[in-house]
């Protein structure tokens with residue numbers, strides 16, 4: 158069977174890897190001229206970690222990744238006010254936890270394709286029409302081709318979802334926050350293996366020092382307006398919200414002009430009743446974005462890719478059976494993660510002084526081993542058994 162995948166982020170190449178493994182003829186089309194790099198650091202564990210192991214990726218991911226020592230909350234002068242040792246994450250996941258740049262994970266997955274999968278950069282699906290035995294696809298480049306199945310792995314703002322399932326607003330649940338992330342070379346100070354965060358009511362800035370004298374920054378803030386505007390408006394909004402904040406915020410914003418790839422978006426989830434329609438399916442953020450508040454979207458994108466490909470293989474290409482099994486297997490886990498993310502929202506940008514103080518005291522309690530194990534263990538667990546296909 159010929160399968161077209163839209164999107165070479167995390168879920169798309171992971172799906173391509175498994176489809177190729179099972180003998181499907183696979184093509185990826187990616188809108189960007191090359192793989193996206195940089196951006197932000199992700200935490201990686203759970204079922205996605207297990208899939209990475211089955212793809213023989215662990216060694217590389219561990220090498221490129223970081224094992225955090227501490228999560229540290231500072232006040233406007235940079236003095237530590239709260240925090241906890243990150244060992245709780247490692248214990249709760251039996252050491253199967255790593256933090257790494259999203260771009261490095263994406264590149265590692267893509268490299269595992271070993272050139273076996275046709276990949277078209279700088280192009281995208283313009284239109285598609287489904288017939289009884291195939292899907293005709295028109296690409297933006299003007300090329301027209303036919304496939305047996307088409308899968309959208311094109312992220313939170315999926316174009317394929319819009320083309321086949323309907324407009325984004327039908328499925329998007331905006332969570333009332335925006336986020337910006339970027340990387341700066343040579344920033345000072347550095348605190349190795351410490352995730353340093355400064356929180357004010359309704360907003361938070363954080364930094365993490367990486368190898369090669371790079372530092373990655375993540376800004377999150379409450380904002381009821383879902384409009385994200387253009388690049389100039391995004392930078393202006395960031396300056397307006399954080400320009401006169403405490404800690405290192407003014408210095409970081411000053412260095413913003415030196416930053417590489419700039420990520421800015423609203424924080425949303427995608428909630429759909431069905432992840433497939435006819436010969437078209439969705440995977441990863443396109444189908445079920447859990448949002449950055451869940452800290453697990455990449456891992457769940459990989460788990461979804463593994464299950465979708467495995468079910469197609471198991472059903473011998475009968476996509477009706479495979480798509481239904483894929484949703485039935487993964488759906489309950491996604492629902493649980495999306496609900497957990499909503500509960501977690503307040504810790505990113507607490508909406509009152511009281512909520513901020515309570516969060517900081519909870520962080521302090523996480524310094525006590527058994528409390529951390531209890532609290533962190535519950536939220537980190539993925540209640541799913543990955544099938545062996």
Ligand SMILES: Cc1cc2nc3c(=O)[nH]c(=O)nc-3n(C[C@H](O)[C@H](O)[C@H](O)COP(=O)(O)OP(=O)(O)OC[C@H]3O[C@@H](n4cnc5c(N)ncnc54)[C@H](O)[C@@H]3O)c2cc1C
Nearest residue numbers: 164166167168188199200281311312441442452453454455
């Ligand atoms: C700030 C932040 C922090 C996060 N932290 C974590 C974390 O700690 N742990 C974690 O696991 N996850 C985290 N996530 C979530 C994670 O990054 C996403 O869930 C993950 O990248 C989703 O993978 P994906 O392949 O579904 O989509 P994406 O990674 O978004 O990839 C989609 C791809 O599709 C391409 N594309 C878009 N439109 C088209 C089109 N029309 N045609 C062709 N190609 C197209 C894009 O260029 C992109 O390459 C975080 C996200 C953010 C924003």
